[in-house]
Amino acid sequence: MSLKGAGYIVGAWEHPTRRATDKSVALLHAECAKGALEDAGLTKDDVDGYFCAGDAPGALGPLSMVDYMNLKCRHVDSTDVGGSSYQVAVGHALESIAAGRCSIALITLAGRPRSEGMATGTAARAGNPTGPDMQFEYPYGPTVVNMYAMCAARHMHEYGTTSEQLAWIKVAASHHAQHNPNAMLRDVVTVEDVVSSPLVASPLHRLDCCVISDGGGALIVTKPEIAKSLKRPKVKVIGVGEAPKHQMGGAVDLTYTAARWSGPPAWEMAGVKPSDIKYASIYDSFTITVLMQLEDLGFAEKGKGGAFVADGNLISGVGKLPFNTDGGGLCSNHPANRGGITKIIEAVRQLRGEAHPKVQVPNCNLALAHGTGGSLGTRHCGSTVILERE
Amino acid sequence: MAYVQRKIPFVGSPETNPETKPFFDASAAGKFMVRRCTSCKKVHWYPRAMCPFCFSDCTWEEASGKGKIYSLSVMKRGEAPYAIAYVTLAEGPSMMTNIVDCDLDSLKIGQDVKVKFVPTEDGPPMPFFTPA
Numbered sequence: 434m435s436l437k438g439a440g441y442i443v444g445a446w447e448h449p450t451r452r453a454t455d456k457s458v459a460l461l462h463a464e465c466a467k468g469a470l471e472d473a474g475l476t477k478d479d480v481d482g483y484f485c486a487g488d489a490p491g492a493l494g495p496l497s498m499v500d501y502m503n504l505k506c507r508h509v510d511s512t513d514v515g516g517s518s519y520q521v522a523v524g525h526a527l528e529s530i531a532a533g534r535c536s537i538a539l540i541t542l543a544g545r546p547r548s549e550g551m552a553t554g555t556a557a558r559a560g561n562p563t564g565p566d567m568q569f570e571y572p573y574g575p576t577v578v579n580m581y582a583m584c585a586a587r588h589m590h591e592y593g594t595t596s597e598q599l600a601w602i603k604v605a606a607s608h609h610a611q612h613n614p615n616a617m618l619r620d621v622v623t624v625e626d627v628v629s630s631p632l633v634a635s636p637l638h639r640l641d642c643c644v645i646s647d648g649g650g651a652l653i654v655t656k657p658e659i660a661k662s663l664k665r666p667k668v669k670v671i672g673v674g675e676a677p678k679h680q681m682g683g684a685v686d687l688t689y690t691a692a693r694w695s696g697p698p699a700w701e702m703a704g705v706k707p708s709d710i711k712y713a714s715i716y717d718s719f720t721i722t723v724l725m726q727l728e729d730l731g732f733a734e735k736g737k738g739g740a741f742v743a744d745g746n747l748i749s750g751v752g753k754l755p756f757n758t759d760g761g762g763l764c765s766n767h768p769a770n771r772g773g774i775t776k777i778i779e780a781v782r783q784l785r786g787e788a789h790p791k792v793q794v795p796n797c798n799l800a801l802a803h804g805t806g807g808s809l810g811t812r813h814c815g816s817t818v819i820l821e822r823e
Numbered sequence: 824m825a826y827v828q829r830k831i832p833f834v835g836s837p838e839t840n841p842e843t844k845p846f847f848d849a850s851a852a853g854k855f856m857v858r859r860c861t862s863c864k865k866v867h868w869y870p871r872a873m874c875p876f877c878f879s880d881c882t883w884e885e886a887s888g889k890g891k892i893y894s895l896s897v898m899k900r901g902e903a904p905y906a907i908a909y910v911t912l913a914e915g916p917s918m919m920t921n922i923v924d925c926d927l928d929s930l931k932i933g934q935d936v937k938v939k940f941v942p943t944e945d946g947p948p949m950p951f952f953t954p955a
Contacts, residue, residue, distance in 0.1 A: 555901065557901070567838065568838050569869035569870075569918070569919065570869075570919050572837055572943060572949050573951075574901065575907060575919065578896075583894040583895060583909060585896075586894045586896055587932065590932045590933075634896045634907075635899065635928075636896070637896075682868070682875035682876055683867045683868035683869075683918065684916065685893060685909050685916075685917040687894055687909070811919075
């Protein structure tokens, strides 16, 4: 049975904060839930399915959060695949709705790494010693940045991709962020600004990296009958796909991402192709993340992503594929070090015609939101959602 | 950029468990061991008792210690700069490691490297690599 159209996103809300020193993580989750429910025109008592991931506070996060928010749920799901968990949650919500296990699904994400002074990208961590991989990796100092940097270095080696091409991704994000009053970085930057910013882990520069921010977001997914009874524009989920990728027993290939596998089932379910997409939210932990996913999703041929992103091709109103029109993780927000949910929220804004007028894509009726969670350098998950304005 | 010795590992020391203890015992004796499948004959990384290609049993064997840099990144913002890399071993698989005792900025993808055991703070020595 196809899940195409089994659910609609009827509520979407991004927390405006980027620094939440005076709030708990649980409160941030709850504020996001409240925001998304108000957006949908629903109340907490309507929710019967709750979806969260590893950012939910407590050892058993979903239970702590349904307790904190005092939700009466028939179904919980806490699949944790890092920043891609929220696209996965949309897919799982569709399955749960289709199976009759819930009818109104709430998905939340929140965290405060900025307030907690987390050196997200550069600090080497031991992680969980029970992980079978840990003893063969952490002694070597893997960090978030140098793992993605190795992907960039190999992509450059095999395909001739340049730092200047990667820089165009940040340039495009900055053009969009200037119109977002909540964005952390609102100054428009140039290719020269990016490539002359300090190297963090070669070949990635400081401006190739996303921001570290507090905050969060939430989504409400529901069945068609309920969506039709609500007053908001109808955003129908027409394609979902998810897949993990890893080191494959030592057959390491850093030149592609799990989007190569999460994309095809989503395209097939939706019955559309990359050239049909009017707007794309692409996970942007780093510039290289965007470039590789664009190739793996079929927007550009493998190895030609550099040429595709250059010269403003991702800038709304300028290029062929407007992306991350809120400024994305590179300039606006990467709450809890997990950018999946903000990708979906901006896609919903675009489909509703509620993006900032300076970046709104005209007649935006088809959008894609893709997430990557974990580390492209070791283990990660890709998750793809295709949305249609009805 | 000159190589500067840093504290290894950054945090804690490698945990061992019954499955991987022979690897670290051999490391203590200066031997770099890999796992080879008794059925499909492939070498994999990181070492597992059960072959990740066919789920058959694996034996330990001493590796040649030779490899090529598959990819690398020099971390410039750490306590001291260091080069993290994937090295493709002569036996087949690629492993995460560091390249040490060299000018870090002169390292290149495809370069030949050889194993060198480096002491860790309070655990067994670990296999690192240097230019061959």
